[in-house]
Every structure is written in structure tokens, then in C-alpha cells.
Amino acid sequence: DVVTLRFAGVFPIDHQGTKMMQQIADEVAAADVGLNIDLYPANQLGSGEALFEMVARGNLDLASAFIYADTDPRLEFLSMPYLVGGWDDMDNIMRSMESEYNKILQEITDEYRVHVFAQNPEGFVGVVATQEPANWNTLDDKGMNIRVWSSTLVRSMMQNKGYNTTTMAWGDIFPAIQSGIVDGAICCTKTATYNIFAQSDVGTHFVEYNSISELTSYYASQRTLDRLTPEQVEVLQAAMTKASDEFFEFNRTSDEEYAQRLRDRGYTILSLSEEEMAVMINMVREEIWPSMGDSIGHDIVDRLKSSLE
Amino acid sequence: MSHPHPELPIGPDGAVVNHPIKITDELPKFIGAPLNWISIAMMGIVIFSGFLMACTFGAVVVIRYGFGGDLFAYEEWLLAIGIVGFFAGAVVASERQAHIRADVLGSAITNSTAIWWRNFVVLVIELFVTLFIVYACYISIADDFSFPRLRATPVLGIPFVSWRIAIMIGFTLMAVFTAAYLYVHIRKGLGLPLKSDSAKESKK
Amino acid sequence: MIVTVSLLIVVGMLLLGVSVYVAFGSVLLFIALVGDQGVAGFLPRGSEGLRSLVLLAVPLFMIAGAIMERGKIAAPLVSLAEMFIGHIKGGLSAAAVLASGVFGSISGSANATLTCIGGIMMPHLRRANYPEGTSAALIVSAAPLGLLIPPSASHILYGWVAQQNVLRCFLSTVIPALILITLLIATNQFLLRKVTDLKLTDRPTPFIPTFIGQGRLAGPALMMPVIILGGIYGGIMTPTEAAGIAVIYAIPIAIYYYKGLTWKTLAETVGRSGITIGVVLCMVFMVLIVSDNLIAQGAPRMAQQMVYTISENPIVILLMINVVMILIGMLMDDISGMLLATPILLPIAQSTGMDPIHFAAVIGVNLGMANITPPTAPLLYLGAQVCDVSVSRMLWPTVIFIVFAWLPTLMLTTFIPELALWLPDLLLSGT
Numbered sequence: 019d020v021v022t023l024r025f026a027g028v029f030p031i032d033h034q035g036t037k038m039m040q041q042i043a044d045e046v047a048a049a050d051v052g053l054n055i056d057l058y059p060a061n062q063l064g065s066g067e068a069l070f071e072m073v074a075r076g077n078l079d080l081a082s083a084f085i086y087a088d089t090d091p092r093l094e095f096l097s098m099p100y101l102v103g104g105w106d107d108m109d110n111i112m113r114s115m116e117s118e119y120n121k122i123l124q125e126i127t128d129e130y131r132v133h134v135f136a137q138n139p140e141g142f143v144g145v146v147a148t149q150e151p152a153n154w155n156t157l158d159d160k161g162m163n164i165r166v167w168s169s170t171l172v173r174s175m176m177q178n179k180g181y182n183t184t185t186m187a188w189g190d191i192f193p194a195i196q197s198g199i200v201d202g203a204i205c206c207t208k209t210a211t212y213n214i215f216a217q218s219d220v221g222t223h224f225v226e227y228n229s230i231s232e233l234t235s236y237y238a239s240q241r242t243l244d245r246l247t248p249e250q251v252e253v254l255q256a257a258m259t260k261a262s263d264e265f266f267e268f269n270r271t272s273d274e275e276y277a278q279r280l281r282d283r284g285y286t287i288l289s290l291s292e293e294e295m296a297v298m299i300n301m302v303r304e305e306i307w308p309s310m311g312d313s314i315g316h317d318i319v320d321r322l323k324s325s326l327e
Numbered sequence: 328m329s330h331p332h333p334e335l336p337i338g339p340d341g342a343v344v345n346h347p348i349k350i351t352d353e354l355p356k357f358i359g360a361p362l363n364w365i366s367i368a369m370m371g372i373v374i375f376s377g378f379l380m381a382c383t384f385g386a387v388v389v390i391r392y393g394f395g396g397d398l399f400a401y402e403e404w405l406l407a408i409g410i411v412g413f414f415a416g417a418v419v420a421s422e423r424q425a426h427i428r429a430d431v432l433g434s435a436i437t438n439s440t441a442i443w444w445r446n447f448v449v450l451v452i453e454l455f456v457t458l459f460i461v462y463a464c465y466i467s468i469a470d471d472f473s474f475p476r477l478r479a480t481p482v483l484g485i486p487f488v489s490w491r492i493a494i495m496i497g498f499t500l501m502a503v504f505t506a507a508y509l510y511v512h513i514r515k516g517l518g519l520p521l522k523s524d525s526a527k528e529s530k531k
Numbered sequence: 532m533i534v535t536v537s538l539l540i541v542v543g544m545l546l547l548g549v550s551v552y553v554a555f556g557s558v559l560l561f562i563a564l565v566g567d568q569g570v571a572g573f574l575p576r577g578s579e580g581l582r583s584l585v586l587l588a589v590p591l592f593m594i595a596g597a598i599m600e601r602g603k604i605a606a607p608l609v610s611l612a613e614m615f616i617g618h619i620k621g622g623l624s625a626a627a628v629l630a631s632g633v634f635g636s637i638s639g640s641a642n643a644t645l646t647c648i649g650g651i652m653m654p655h656l657r658r659a660n661y662p663e664g665t666s667a668a669l670i671v672s673a674a675p676l677g678l679l680i681p682p683s684a685s686h687i688l689y690g691w692v693a694q695q696n697v698l699r700c701f702l703s704t705v706i707p708a709l710i711l712i713t714l715l716i717a718t719n720q721f722l723l724r725k726v727t728d729l730k731l732t733d734r735p736t737p738f739i740p741t742f743i744g745q746g747r748l749a750g751p752a753l754m755m756p757v758i759i760l761g762g763i764y765g766g767i768m769t770p771t772e773a774a775g776i777a778v779i780y781a782i783p784i785a786i787y788y789y790k791g792l793t794w795k796t797l798a799e800t801v802g803r804s805g806i807t808i809g810v811v812l813c814m815v816f817m818v819l820i821v822s823d824n825l826i827a828q829g830a831p832r833m834a835q836q837m838v839y840t841i842s843e844n845p846i847v848i849l850l851m852i853n854v855v856m857i858l859i860g861m862l863m864d865d866i867s868g869m870l871l872a873t874p875i876l877l878p879i880a881q882s883t884g885m886d887p888i889h890f891a892a893v894i895g896v897n898l899g900m901a902n903i904t905p906p907t908a909p910l911l912y913l914g915a916q917v918c919d920v921s922v923s924r925m926l927w928p929t930v931i932f933i934v935f936a937w938l939p940t941l942m943l944t945t946f947i948p949e950l951a952l953w954l955p956d957l958l959l960s961g962t
């Protein structure tokens with residue numbers, strides 16, 4: 019008899035992330051190993067914060083979502099700024115399941131009986147703004163107030179970069195920027211910026227700080243995997259890896275494509291020179307990383323640091 | 328909101344049903360008195376959390392424009408207190424039988440024995456289902472403690488179980504008040520006088 | 532199978548008369564017994580669903596509404612409306628409709644609107660020989676206007692569940708509300724056509740000084756929606772923050788300007804709203820868990836298949852969606868109805884090409900109408916008591932107002948998307 023697994027995701031229905039979930043379901047069904055996948059995209063079974071808990075408890079089999087640090091403060095290392103500097107780094111560090119980064123992740127999620135199949139970095143999160151930030155390429159005062167999410171780490175990084183910050187929930191960002199409560203937000207990749215803001219003629223500038231990558235993971239409940247045959251698990255892993263590879267290529271291509279679309283919409287994309295970027299990276303590694311050690315553990319910071327060398 | 332005020336229970340024919348009884352007065356004193364204190368405490372929590380929510384949002388706006396600052400991570404404690412306030416309100420609602428009922432059959436049943444039996448069935452279901460929810464909460468919280476760490480808010484580290492336990496306590500108290508109404512309802516069915524009525528009688 | 536039985540259980544339990552939260556709880560009990568979902572998932576789903584800043588707007592607007600209600604702001608609003616049209620035949624009842632719209636915008640509560648406006652207008656209308664049943668029915672039919680005129684807590688919730696821009700949701704029901712006001716007044720005029728002995732009030736003279744006097748009395752109350760909406764649309768605060776500001780604004784106005792409250796009765800008022808909030812959020816808690824479990828059982832897909840087996844015609848599909856929403860609205864309040872209907876019906880509506888903002892307007896009108904549709908018409912019963920008119924005398928005129936005002940508004944809103952979309956498109960570019 020056929021085992022049916024529930025696979026929940028957080029991307030909208032017509033998003034590439036949902037299409038990849040569909041592809042995984044199709045390939046697993048086609049492999050004909052007695053495994054069937056039902057999809058629940060678009061937060062239908064809960065937000066990304068909720069999904070990890072559901073998977074950990076075995077109430078949900080598979081998820082495609084970011085793994086939030088409210089489960090375990092150590093997980094905040096996933097959004098460690100300037101850990102990766104470009105798309106190749108993303109591939110080698112975040113996507114390689116053999117990297118120190120993913121070894122640390124798997125060690126932590128093992129404690130929650132959660133298995134990570136693959137990682138999907140989607141691109142760097144930038145600052146969307148309704149005006150050009152003053153001194154956008156240095157650490158000096160920017161004269162503007164931007165939204166940050168509730169993370170001490172992101173807030174202190176943005177403040178060190180010279181921004182005033184306002185903490186705001188995701189759902190409030192769009193109305194807040196549209197109506198001018200904040201002058202911008204650190205929130206979105208270029209693709210998301212285009213879809214959420216530019217298409218609605220909101221925002222004028224996108225600053226590429228390339229500090230934090232948008233990331234989701236394919237993960238599964240170990241309780242579920244224990245019920246499956248080794249062959250079934252292999253089929254799952256293969257479908258997930260393939261989808262992750264294709265999703266990454268898609269994101270890499272569309273990042274360039276959406277940069278152009280943003281410009282066509284009248285956006286200015288601000289990119290830092292190598293020297294300017296080095297100043298930012300130094301600041302973060304010297305001031306932000308050590309303070310991260312207090313919450314995520316100095317051993318993790320050290321392991322990541324030495325893996326980079 | 329589209330329902331009558333909880334303090335004005337409306338009967339099927341549109342008449343205000345005078346709030347029949349104060350439930351804690353109808354119970355044996357050793358249980359009625361502590362329950363009365365609990366309901367007063369719940370009301371205190373309700374009022375406190377109501378003012379706190381309003382004042383916090385006021386403060387958020389004032390701090391943003393008045394001081395150019397940010398009440399960082401306030402949602403973490405405000406939502407925790409808010410949820411406690413919601414369920415304290417739900418407990419008081421159980422104490423006053425103010426939870427919303429659709430009550431379609433109400434006007435159709437006129438026979439007093441039938442009315443008694445219907446209310447009896449309703450109270451039994453309410454008690455049983457509320458107890459089931461308490462059980463589900465208990466299983467869930469026990470599961471929470473089985474993980475290596477308690478889930479907690481990212482900045483202030485307030486454990487999620489804190490408001491989850493409050494919710495379980497809320498449903499427990501709701502079950503207790505429902506049970507109290509069931510007890511009084513059965514006494515009525517047995518033809519025993521209400522304490523409030525006998526008190527009035529003895530004063531005359 | 533699980534979905535069908537679950538819905539039958541909810542309806543059965545509600546008909547039996549158990550509390551709404553228990554009706555949903557019994558579905559959870561059923562799911563726990565027959566489904567493959569463990570009960571351990573219930574509490575996290577409900578509690579983390581409640582842990583949303585956006586959701587806090589609901590209780591805060593409820594508190595603000597209750598304070599304004601107790602603050603005796605209704606009388607000056609009524610006098611203001613009356614001085615403009617009280618001297619025309621039918622004008623006094625039209626004033627009741629306008630006052631309900633304005634008061635509803637401020638309080639956000641159909642019950643508060645009905646209690647306050649009905650309590651003040653009904654004696655006036657009676658003295659002026661307006662027919663009792665019709666007048667009471669009109670006041671009842673106008674009471675849900677506050678759900679359509681922003682700000683409205685149920686639209687904040689809709690924006691949250693459907694991931695839509697709240698600013699646009701607010702604006703989607705403004706034109707439907709104006710249509711409804713017009714139709715209510717027109718229908719009433721028609722019903723009054725044979726009534727000849729109405730006593731009309733005199734047009735106040737001198738008009739301007741009286742107007743200034745009345746305006747000064749009503750002003751601070753009228754400023755509340757201006758401050759709230761101005762603050763939200765002007766980019767000063769988020770809708771949730773605005774709900775908090777509404778409370779903070781209402782307190783001194785109610786205590787020192789209208790002198791309807793003291794600090795002691797203010798605490799009582801907040802406490803009483805707290806009970807209502809507890810009732811509503813306890814339902815929301817259950818609805819969140821139930822709707823998630825129904826979704827996990829494939830409810831949206833099933834509903835879609837069922838609808839499409841009956842017809843593939845978008846018009847028929849939209850009509851069916853309306854029928855389902857009216858049924859949902861008949862059984863529960865607008866907040867829970869919104870939470871249950873949105874995730875299941877929105878995908879179907881979108882499959883016919885409907886814009887989610889358009890759907891916000893349709894669901895808003897639907898749930899408003901459900902509140903006055905017998906047999907489960909809480910507002911009708913409350914209205915009978917507030918206006919001191921028997922339900923039987925109000926029933927027929929209420930049905931007339933539903934058929935000739937509410938239903939046409941619902942149909943126009945459903946089939947002419949521009950009515951919902953034009954204003955948001957005009958005021959908020961793009962999106």
C-alpha cells in the first residue's frame with residue numbers, strides 16, 4: 019500500500035518554490051516506490067515558524083521553509099551576515115550538505131528529530147527604500163528609518179551601518195513603506211522586491227549589501243523517515259537534491275533578470291565597490307560576529323570561522 | 328461584532344433573559360468562595376491587559392515620532408500578556424455564561440421538561456469537550472518539555488510554554504465553571520431551590 | 532469524508548445550542564478520534580495563530596468602540612443628521628441610517644450601533660408617527676454598516692489571513708456601503724409612501740449657528756475616524772497601532788468631553804469588552820485549529836471540486852460562494868466567519884478570476900447581511916429589545932430591507948468588481 023506524506027511550504031501558489039515542490043511530488047510518484055506526496059503550499063498549514071515545530075512533533079512529514087531561531091537560539095547562525103559573499107559561496111557553503119555550515123545545522127536539528135535534505139538559498143536580501151540613503155556606501159549616518167525584523171543581530175548590524183531602525187512584523191511592511199511610516203526595509207531579494215514593491219510602484223532604490231541570504235530548507239520529520247524503506251528515503255533525497263539544484267540555477271538567473279526588471283520600473287540599484295564592501299564585512303566580522311557568540315555559542319562561531327579559512 | 332453584549336443574554340423571542348444567577352453563590356461555600364476570587368482575579372487580568380495593549384501601541388507611536396526611537400521586540404511580551412488576557416476574558420465569560428450560542432432550537436422548544444433536557448445535554452457536551460481540550464493542551468505541553476530546549480521568543484527568550492500553560496489553565500477554569508452550571512442545573516432538575524432564592528425567602 | 536462529517540458536527544452542535552467554541556472543539560474531538568493528526572498539534576497551532584500583532588487590532592477596536600459607545604457620543608451625531616433632513620418626509624429615518632453609518636465607522640460594532648442609535652432614534656420616530664415595525668427594521672438593517680465603513684477589525688483580519696494589503700481591504704467596501712445606504716433609504720421611502728400623518732421637525736433657524744453648535748458637540752467623535760484613517764493612510768501608524776491610538780483618543784474624549792464615563796466606569800467598560808474579546812478570541816483560537824485541520828484534510832480542494840462539478844460558469848460559482856458565506860454568517864459572528872470562510876472560499880473565488888480585494892468586499896457585505904438574516908439574526912433580536920417592538924412586527928419589513936437593499940448590494944458588489952476596486956485603485960496606485 020501507498021504511504022502518503024504531507025509536504026507544506028510557505029511560497030505563494032504561483033512561485034517557483036511551489037513549482038519545485040510540485041516537481042518533487044511528481045518525481046516521487048513517478049518513481050513508483052509506494053510513496054505519494056500531498057502539497058500544502060502558501061502557508062496553508064501554518065507559517066514557517068509553525069512548520070518546524072509540526073515536523074519536529076511528527077504532525078507534518080515534509081516542509082519547505084526557513085528554519086527559525088525561535089526553536090533554538092543556536093539556529094541564528096543560519097542568518098550569520100557576510101558568511102557568504104556571492105552566489106558561488108552560497109553554492110559551496112550553504113548548499114553543500116558536507117559543509118561545516120550544514121554539519122552544524124544537522125547536529126542541531128538531529129536533537130529535534132528533524133532531517134535536512136537540501137538547502138535553497140534564494141539570493142541576498144537588500145534594503146528597499148523610497149529615497150537614496152545618504153552615505154549608502156559607507157558606515158556614516160543614513161538619515162533614514164528602515165524596518166528590521168525582530169533580530170538583535172540584524173538590528174545592530176543595520177544600526178552600525180548608520181540606519182535608524184524600527185521593528186515591524188512582515189505583514190506591516192508593505193503598508194508601512196507605501197504610506198511612509200518607514201523609509202525602507204531590509205527584507206527582500208530583488209525578485210521579491212520587484213513582485214511586492216516595484217510592481218505596485220512603491221520604492222525607488224535597492225541597496226545590495228549582500229549581507230544575508232534568503233534561505234529555505236527541505237526538511238523532514240525523522241519519525242516519518244523511520245517508517246519508510248531505505249529505497250523510499252533515497253527517492254525522496256534524490257528528488258529534493260535535484261529540485262534544489264534546479265531551484266538554485268533558477269534563482270541565480272532570475273536575480274540578474276529581476277535586477278533589469280527593477281531598473282525598467284525606474285528603480286536604482288546601488289552596489290558597493292569591493293573596497294566599500296570590505297569595510298562593511300570587517301565591521302560585521304569584528305563587531306557583530308563576536309556578539310553572536312553569546313547567543314549561538316562561541317564554538318559554533320569558531321567552527322564557522324575556521325571553515326572559512 | 329455581531330453578537331449581543333455578553334452582559335445582556337437575549338432569549339429567542341428577543342426578550343432579555345435576566346441574568347439568572349451568580350454561579351459562585353450557588354455552590355457550596357468552600358468551592359464557591361475560591362472560585363469567586365478566581366473570577367475577580369481574571370477580571371483584573373482582563374482590565375490590566377486591555378489598558379496595557381492600548382498604552383503600548385500609544386507608546387510605540389510616541390516613541391517613534393517623539394524620540395525617533397523604537398520599542399524593540401515589544402511584541403514578544405505584549406502578545407504573551409495579550410493572550411493571557413484573552414483567555415482570562417474567556418474564563419469570565421464562562422463564569423457568566425456569556426459565550427456565544429447560535430440558539431436556533433430555543434424558540435422551537437416550549438415544553439419545560441424538554442428545555443431542561445436540552446440544556447442538560449448542552450452543558451454535558453460543553454463540559455466534556457472543554458475537558459478534552461484541556462487534555463489536548465496537556466499532551467501538547469508535555470511534548471514541549473520533551474524537546475531538548477523550550478521554544479522561546481528570539482530576542483527576550485520568553486518560552487512559548489508560558490502562554491500555552493496559561494491557555495491550558497484558562498480552559499481548565501472554563502471547564503470548572505461549566506461544571507458548576509451543570510451542578511446547579513441538575514439541582515434545579517431535582518426540584519431543589521436556588522440558594523439565591525432561598526436567601527430572598529428567608530429575608531422576607 | 533472527515534471534512535463533511537466535521538461540517539455536519541459544527542452545524543449540528545450549533546443548532547443544538549452549544550457555545551460556538553465548543554461546537555468547533557467537538558470537531559477537534561472527532562478529528563482526534565478518526566484522523567491521523569495527534570492532539571499535540573492543536574495547542575501550538577491555535578496559540579501561535581493568536582500570537583500576531585495584527586490580531587491585536589481586533590480587541591483594541593472593540594475596546595475603543597465600547598468606550599465611545601458608553602461615552603454618549605450617539606446623541607450629537609443623531610442631532611446633526613436630523614437637522615439636515617429631519618424636515619423632509621422620511622428624513623428622520625434616513626437620519627437614523629446616516630447616523631448608524633457614522634457611529635458604526637467609529638465603534639466598529641453593529642451591536643453598539645444598534646443599541647445607541649436605536650435607543651435614541653426610536654422614541655423620536657415614534658413621536659413623529661413613523662410606523663414602528665418598519666422603523667425598527669430599518670435601524671436593524673443599518674446597524675452592520677459599521678462593518679463596511681472603515682476602519683473595520685474584520686478587514687484587518689481578512690488582510691492578515693489572505694495576505695492582502697489592509698489599506699486596500701478597508702476601501703473595498705466603501706462604495707458598497709454607500710449603495711446600501713441609498714437603497715435602505717429608498718426602500719424605506721417606498722414603504723412610507725402611504726403614511727400621511729408623519730410629524731416633520733422644523734428646519735432649525737437660524738441654521739448656521741445651530742449647525743456650528745451641533746457640529747461642536749459631535750466634532751470630537753467625528754474626529755476619531757478621521758484621526759485613525761488619516762493616521763493609517765497618511766503613513767503615521769500601522770492599522771494595529773491605530774487601533775491602540777483609537778483607545779487612547781477615546782478615553783479623554785469620553786471622560787472629559789462627553790462626560791459619559793468616569794475612570795471607574797472606564798475600567799468596567801474595558802473589563803466588559805475584555806469578556807467579549809475573550810469570547811471572540813477563544814472562538815478564533817478554535818477556528819484556527821479546525822480550519823487548519825480541515826485544510827490538511829483537503830477541504831479547499833474538495834470544496835473546489837464540488838463547486839466545479841455543479842457548474843463551471845463563474846457567475847454560478849460566485850453565487851454558490853455567496854450562499855455558502857451567508858450560511859456561515861448565519862451560524863457564527865463576523866470574525867470567526869471571516870477566519871473560516873477565507874482560506875476555503877478565497878481559492879475558489881480566485882479560480883474564477885476574482886481579485887482578493889474584490890473578495891474582501893464580497894465577504895464583508897455577506898457577513899454583514901448574515902447578521903440580520905433570520906433565523907439566526909442576533910441583531911434582529913437585539914433590535915426588538917432596544918426598540919421595544921416585537922420581533923413579529925419587525926420580521927416582514929426586515930425581509931423587505933434584505934431583499935431590496937442588502938441583496939441587491941451583495942449582487943452588485945459580487946458582479947461589478949469595479950465597485951470594490953475603483954476606490955483602492957484610485958487612492959493607492961498599483962497593487
Ligand code: NA
Nearest residue numbers: 636677680682
Ligand atoms: Na468601521
Ligand code: NA
Nearest residue numbers: 861901904907
Ligand atoms: Na443570520
